[in-house]
Amino acid sequence: MHHATSATLLPQSEELTRHHRDAAQPRLVHTQFGYILAGNLPEFSHGNSAVSLFCRDCKTDLNSTMKQFWQSESVPQEFTEHESEKVQCEEHFQKTVKLENKQFEVSIPLKVPIYDINNYIGDSLSLALKRFLNLEKKLHNDPSLFKEYKSFIDEYIDLGHASSVDISQYDLNKDPIYFIPHHAVLKPDAVSTKLRVVMDAGMKGSNKMSLNDLLLTGPVIQADMFDILHTSHKWCANNSAILSDIPTEKQQHSDELEFQKEIKTLGLKFNVNTDSFQFAPMLEQPATTKRQILSFISQFFDLLGLAGPLFVQAKEIMQSLWTSKVGWDSAPPPEILTKWQEFYSSLTRMQPLTIKRNVCLDNQTNAELVGFSDSSAKAYGCAIYLRATDKNGKISMSLISSKPRITPLNSNLSMPRLELNAALLLAKTMARVYDSLKDELQIQNVYIHSDSQVVLAWLKTNPIKLNAYVANRIKLMQQLTNNYLWSYIKTDQNPADCLSRGVSPCDLMQHPLWFNGPKFMLDPDYKFTEFNYEAVKCNLPEVKVVSGELNEGGPVCAASLKVNNVVGNIITKYSSISKAQRVLAYVQRFISNLKKTRSEQIKCNYLTYSELNQALLLIIKHEQMKYFSSDIKRLQEGKQTESSLKGLNPFLDADGLLRVGGRLQHSALPYAQKHQIILPNDSYVTQLIVRNEHVKLLP
Structure with a gap:
């Protein structure tokens, strides 16, 4: 805006002026379209100043973020390929890595042929150049940043990591070239490297694809914080002489910290002198509003779960507060406020929790991991302990990790399903802890426990016999805890x-079970025994009733044919797949109605899409069992197929159908197109399906 003296943003309501004495300033006004800026703009001095109004729509869904605190345990939606991108990437690395001129070189692990890159990415020069000009402008405006950035680039070139290239020698429309922009990431508080230059191969070209999109995904080689806290730390010691040969930049704040002080670790504190973790809440003025309470609770962070029971109570309050629908700056309902005040009062009386970091014994001869899971209507979780034995037979058990979860709102999950979620959480966490420690300790055995006999019986049951919700979780647990x-x-x-x-905060430190597990497991003669599920397998819930089989005590029919025989007879009787499909759908409806009361029975005189689709899937499943029984059996046992199907990377879906694997799982294609059902080449059913599709497509 050039040469402006004053302006008005309408409307300027009497109500707005009444609430804000300074009517000369613009205000936010709520309208049926949302908030708008309205009122008077102050006078501007003459000149070439520009006035801009910028509004950004925030896409963050706070409601969804909050709900993540109490989501139930889920299973991956994607199947695991036998030959994943990680394996391909590792094989590519091993084949192409070489040492030349004292430098290691490896070719880029591309998913596509190198000559085809331009067709995927398109133009990258103009976009990279635009970014460079913006960076150049930023550097000119900040001489200090320019000096550090130039120093980095000069060193980068001196080390031989980069060199000048004359791009006029290349045909940018044909040659496989991608221009990578770079930018600065500043961390002024960093002890050593305050500026880091990032090469951004994620920049998308004119075809909305980047170089990163075309690279194989390799394995994660950096340990995350969960693994680091279980194994090692940055260099620090309770004897300063030990650090005399360690470079200053490798020490944990050595220039700034005396060893009597504590190093903070993500909500926990690490005391160097005692080599222990400590947890003591930083209490402020008591929170009284929804905003204050949620803000206070959100500051709790215990990555290893050493103070897990405290967070259960805190998250329960958070969940109740969130569902109360009170305003952000309003006091909670009386019952929630009382619960919060009791929790806060207990926190104030709580003694600092002190947990040894090094839980191994001197002269340790044996190490075992022992895990436990449990669930209630309000919460569920798991706890994992290291059981160590020394050369004298002395045993110790120490808590090393836990994970608490709050039961989802309005989930209507049965208690066995809640216990199943707890056991699944334990299986996932145990696998994670084992992978973190296996290179540090020689772990001889892993024992995992549940107090739900139903869940333990499910684990001894073939997932095919269980309902989908239970089957998917049991299958994953069996894989993780094989x-x-x-x-x-x-x-x-x-x-x-x-x-x-x-557990109440002031009671946690003295709890008889939490930090050291059950006392009877400290007995050297204690033997861990596998659960015997014979007593509960007869009345096991969530077991499928296979079509054609009836519940005990139900109506008795003079039908002795097995389902496979029924399907096979229908297939051979008809020369049309649609006819066979309809007949089988009516048979399935008849069997289903026998198990229902009259009011529940399906009585319409037409078949639904769902009924027809289920019939078709049953026909296909029959054919797959007929032709691919050995492949299906191997997949059910968690093994790879060895037949001609191996190249298709087959897997069994939730319905037990063989589908094509491959590497389209990250594409936007529908599931049925990414993972097509496998049909036997010589099958009569395959011929009927192809013939039916051919007829439908005829003009």
Whole structure:
């Protein structure tokens, strides 16, 4: 805006002026379209100043973010390929890595042929040049940043990591070239490197594809914080002489910190002198509004879960507060406020929690991991302990990790399903902890416990026989814990009960189970035994009733044919797939109606899409079992197929159907197109399906 004296943004309501005495300033006004800026703009001095009004729509869904605190355990939606991109990337690295001129070189792990890059990415020069000009402008405006940036680039070139290239020698329309922009990332508080230059191969070209999009995804080689806290730390010691040969930049704030002080680690504190973690809440003025309480609770962060039971109570309050629908700056309902005040009062009385970092014994001869899971209507969780034995037979058990979860709102999950989610969480966490420690310790055995006999019986059941919700989770648990021993533990001896029910802050440090597990497991003669599920398998819930089979005590029909025989007879009787499909759908409806009351029975005189689709899938499943039975059996056992199907990377979906694997799982294609059902080449059903599609497509 050039040469402006004053302006008005309408409307300027009497109500707005009444609430804000300074009517000369613009205000936010709420309208049916949302908030707008309205009022008078002050006078501007003459000149070439520009006035801009910028509005940004925030896409963050706070409601969804909050709900993540109490989502139930899920299973991956994508299947695991036998030959993943990570494996391909590693093989590519091994084949192409070489040492030349004292430098290692490896070719870029592309998913596509190198000559085809331009067709995928398009023009990258103009976009990279635009970014460079913006960076240049930023550097000119900040001499200090320019000096550091130039120093980095000069060093980069001196080290031989980069060199000048004459791009006029290349045909940018044909040659496989991608221009990578770079930018600065500043960390003024960093002890060593305050400026880091990032090469951004994620910049998308004119075809909305980047170089990163075309690269194979390799394995994660950096340890994350969860793994680091279980194994090692940055260089620090309780004896300063030990650090005399360690470079200053490798020490943990050595220039700024005396060893009597504590190093803070993500909400926990690490005391160098005692080599222990400590947890002591930083209490401020008591929070009284929804905003203050949620802000206070959100500051709790315990990555290893050493104070897990405290967070259960805090998250329960958070969930209740969130569902109360009170305003952000309003006081919670009386019952929630009372619960919060009791929790806060207990925090003020709580003694600092002190947990040893090094839980191994001197002269340790044996190390085992022992895990527990439990659930209640309010919460569920798991706790994992290291059970160590020294050369004298002395045993110790120490908490090394836990994970608490709050039961989802309005989930209507049965107690066995809640216990299943707790056991699944334990399986995931145990696999993670084992992978973190296996290179540091020689772990001889892993034992995992649940106080739910139903869940333990499910683990001994073929997932195909279970309903989908349970089957998907059991299958994953069986894969994760294939080499572990599942055992039963009584509820009153289960440390994970602290997570499902919560423990008052002032009672946690002295709790008999939480930090050291059940005392009877300290007995050198104690033997871990596998759960015997024979007593509960007869009345096991969530077991499928296979079509054609009836519940015990139900109506008795004079039908002795097995389902496979029924399907096979229908297939051979008709020369049309649609006819066979309709007949089988009516048979399935008849069987289904036998199990229902009259009011529940389906009585319409037409077949629904769902009924027809289920019939077709049953026909296809029959054919797959007929032609691919050995492949299906191997996949059910978690093994790779060895037949001609191996090249298709086949897998079994939730319905037990063989589908094509491959590497389209990250594409935007529908599931049925990414993972097509496999049909036998010589099957009569395949011929009928092809013939039917051919007829439908005829003009």
